[in-house]
Amino acid sequence: MATSDTDQQEKIQVTVISVAAAVVLTLLKLTVGLLTGSLGLISEAAHSGLDTIASIITFFSVRIAGRPPDAEHPYGHGRVENLSATIQGILLLVTAGAIIYEAIRRLVFETVAIETSIWTFAVMAASIGVDFWRSRMLAAAARKFNSRALEADALNFRADMFSSAVVILGLALAAYAEFTDGLDFLMKGDAAAALVVGVVIIVMSGRLALSAIDVLLDRAPTDLQERMTGAASLVPGVVASRPVRLRESGHRLLADVVVSVPRTASLAEAHEVAERIEAALRSVEPRAETVVHVEPAVPEAETAIEAIRAIALQMGVRSHHEQVYRVGDHLEASLHVEVEPQLTLGEAHALAHRLVEVLKEDNPQLRRVDTHIEVATPDPSQRREMGADHPEIVAVIQEAVAEIDADAHCREVRLYPSAASGWDATLHCDFPPSVPMGEIHRRTERIEQGLRQRVPALDQLVIHAEPRHGAGRSRPSLARAGWPRADDGVI
DSSP: OOOOHHHHHHHHHHHHHHHHHHHHHHHHHHHHHHHHTOHHHHHHHHHHHHHHHHHHHHHHHHHHHTSOOOSSOTTOSTHHHHHHHHHHHHHHHHHHHHHHHHHHIIIIIOOOOOOOOHHHHHHHHHHHHHHHHHHHHHHHHHHHHTOHHHHHHHHHHHHHHHHHHHHHHHHHHHHHHHTSTTOGGGGGHHHHHHHHHHHHHHHHHHHHHHHHHHHHTTOOOHHHHHHHHHHHHTSTTOSEEOOOEEEEETTEEEEEEEEEEETTOOHHHHHHHHHHHHHHHHHHOTTEEEEEEEEEEOOTTOOHHHHHHHHHHHTTOEEEEEEEEEETTEEEEEEEEEEOTTSOHHHHHHHHHHHHHHHHHHOTTEEEEEEEEEEOOOSOOOOOOOGGGOHHHHHHHHHHHHHHOTTOEEEEEEEEEOTTSSEEEEEEEEEOTTSOHHHHHHHHHHHHHHHHHHOTTEEEEEEEEEEOTTSOOOOOEEEEESSOOGGGTOO
């Protein structure tokens, strides 16, 4: 995702300040270095000149990296910052090589006289102060925006501070040798300082370039990968998690994770698990942008009915009324299979037969599977509520409920004409909220049986149990009379 406009403007402002400071320091060092002949100071000017180029590269890379994703760059432009850091590292390596070459030449083959003055020390002291200020400014911005390009600039200026201090030491030794007899060898202190500067630049720029190249080559931080994989595997509902795959792009961290969930989980449940995984990975690393791939797996505690339902779903077959029985030393099952109305009997039977074969292969104890083939429920049909037209039937039902269970209050009865020329009824009955659900289930069954005796015209009956008003809100339960029940193996 692209950074906000405010953040982008702040990053650009930081890079502009860095470029301006680099230009001023380069000109000062070069001017004084040429006037005094100090290789250490000239090498520092070259170093600052490269820093100026690097800061300019950083300026443009930050602008490009802040662009939002497009058709050609669906993951955004963040890696431009990593490319910028790599280029900066290579430029600094080239500069360091030139400085080291000239330092060795002056140390071994040629002695160059240099002049020291208060200006040389003043320029280097000012350089250290400016580098300290902007390195802190850039480092703070790099941490805030997790910017590799700004981190590279900050690293360069920290190296500048150290190398400037070494140059001051070399110039001080040369100045001391000017006023002390017998210490001419100290005149080479400036070249020695330049050599140290070159080595420091190589070390710092090498680390910078390698770090940026690691990102460009998708090298994942091992410790972070392990922590994220552990966080994903601990999310409730996850059976197993593969190692999280990580890749960086500028300030973004892209994570891909493949997890297994019980094959009986619904699409909504699997999606909820994926949401929890994303939150878990963000708790490990807030900038993580996660893509979760969910695969089905067989949980250890899966029941035979759950296995039947899961296999049917995997085959694209809708089923219900799943029942499993133990017969001697084996299992037998029955289920209803829904098919599209346009299928022929032969096609529907072949589909059911394939399902049965797969179920037997999955569970060797399952010797027999009986299927009832039925047409899938079409789009919802029209029906009209008729309770207001038949208040006498509503009154009979409410009186019957009161007689069967004096503690149940039937506060609403809805009547609909049934397909068998009778009545379908939905009852909303209040019960004390402290009654266990097992007891509620038994009481609604008694109400159902009693109602069917008193009102023979009832075909389908749904009794909706709710906690009594005023006793606190709770999630209502649904006890279905005349329909398959949850404890019968049907959801």
